[in-house]
Amino acid sequence: MNGLRPYQHIERRKSRQIHVGKVPVGGDAPISIQTMTNTLTTDVAGTVAQIKLAEAAGVDIVRVSTPDKESTAALRDIVKAVEVPIVADIHFQYKRAIEAAQNGAACLRINPGNIGSKEKVKEVIKAARDHGCAMRIGVNAGSLEKHLLEKYGEPTPEALVESALEHAQMLWDEDFYEFKISVKASDVFMAVAAYKELAKRCDQPLHIGITEAGSQRAGTVRSSIGLGQLLWSGIGDTMRVSLSTPPEEEVKVGWDILKTLGLRNRGVKIISCPSCARKGYNVVETVAALEERLSHITTPMTLSIIGCMVNGPGEALMTDLGVTGGPSGKHMVYRAGAKDHVTTTEEMVDHIVELVEKQVAKKQAEEASQKAAS
Numbered sequence: 001m002n003g004l005r006p007y008q009h010i011e012r013r014k015s016r017q018i019h020v021g022k023v024p025v026g027g028d029a030p031i032s033i034q035t036m037t038n039t040l041t042t043d044v045a046g047t048v049a050q051i052k053l054a055e056a057a058g059v060d061i062v063r064v065s066t067p068d069k070e071s072t073a074a075l076r077d078i079v080k081a082v083e084v085p086i087v088a089d090i091h092f093q094y095k096r097a098i099e100a101a102q103n104g105a106a107c108l109r110i111n112p113g114n115i116g117s118k119e120k121v122k123e124v125i126k127a128a129r130d131h132g133c134a135m136r137i138g139v140n141a142g143s144l145e146k147h148l149l150e151k152y153g154e155p156t157p158e159a160l161v162e163s164a165l166e167h168a169q170m171l172w173d174e175d176f177y178e179f180k181i182s183v184k185a186s187d188v189f190m191a192v193a194a195y196k197e198l199a200k201r202c203d204q205p206l207h208i209g210i211t212e213a214g215s216q217r218a219g220t221v222r223s224s225i226g227l228g229q230l231l232w233s234g235i236g237d238t239m240r241v242s243l244s245t246p247p248e249e250e251v252k253v254g255w256d257i258l259k260t261l262g263l264r265n266r267g268v269k270i271i272s273c274p275s276c277a278r279k280g281y282n283v284v285e286t287v288a289a290l291e292e293r294l295s296h297i298t299t300p301m302t303l304s305i306i307g308c309m310v311n312g313p314g315e316a317l318m319t320d321l322g323v324t325g326g327p328s329g330k331h332m333v334y335r336a337g338a339k340d341h342v343t344t345t346e347e348m349v350d351h352i353v354e355l356v357e358k359q360v361a362k363k364q365a366e367e368a369s370q371k372a373a374s
Contacts, residue, residue: 009262010232010261013206013234013235015027015203015204016205018178018179018205020087023084025134025205025237025238026204026205029237031239031258031264032060032239033061034063034087034254035241035248035254036065036240036242037064040071041067041074041075047064047074048078048081051084051086051247054247054248055082055083055084056248058266059247059251060084061085061086061087061238062085062086063240064086064087064089065089066096066100067096072102079104079106080104085106085107087108089109090111090115090124092114094116094120094124097127098123101130105133106134107134108128110124110136110137111138111140118170121170121171128176133178137180138184139160139167139184140184140185140211156190160183160198161183161198163183164183165198168202180204180207181205182209183195183198184209186213192229195208195235196235205238206236207237207239208230208238210241210242213242213243214243215244223241227257231258231261232261240254241254268302268303269300270305271303271305271306271318273308273311278308279307280327280345281325281331286348290303290305293349294353297360299364301320301359301363303320306322306323306324306325309325309326313334316337320335330342331348333351
């Protein structure tokens, strides 16, 4: 149910494909979701625990900060303990990048504005090549090079793109192409303009994000507007939603953005009404309970939870399962858009969870059968 219609198709920008560990980025690969830990990297147990929570939420790639030699040394144990590839975040000291490559990082993120001379960048490139690492040129409006600030007077989209291409040229000159580029800003307009221009100027995969977006609510809005514009335009091969929250919350928002645009699917997508005086049950509490109890499911499914008969039947036509509120605590359950049976307010949450889990098990069995037959 709820398959993509012709007008919902997004044509993605053609980009070169690279690999961050086992994860392909660019080309025809799915848009990967990233986050970043906020623990001390030297706290291996705490960092691994945070990465595991992000993995459960569906993260593809995780970045960790490596500000000192102790942090790059900790990477060796962290990489062994997790499933996803790890990106080492490098600022100011190029030697940390070399150490990170030696200790198992799958990607080295460098900020050209503060990494140092061309010779130092060349040494980082050599380390990446020697150890099979990808790289990310991470340009940020808050840390542009002095000569570009003098040229443009302030951070601008043009300055961000010029910085990115100057440093990309260093990698191209060394015949190194396993890298992605980001041109982030906290200003949505600046970031979107920079990414759109950069997309025209090269075919490297682009890591998109609105940096320092803010709190969970405000940052989600800001990121959804900025990333939504880019993704809708076909721009973006990997992405991070930057929020002042636990990392797994960034991952959840990232998935919701991609699911909304039909670019990737994972887990149960709940379509629900805000409810009103016509509601036959407490929609807000029901949706909250279902989100919590269905959060473990990764198989894509759609579920409509509508409080009354005004829009309920129509929404149910487009979802795998649906519930429409009725009078006297009795509510209609739909399967594949058709009326199926009635449930009560008291049993509804448990009943819907049971139906979803049974349908997921059925889908998984069918997929396993098809895979075995092929």
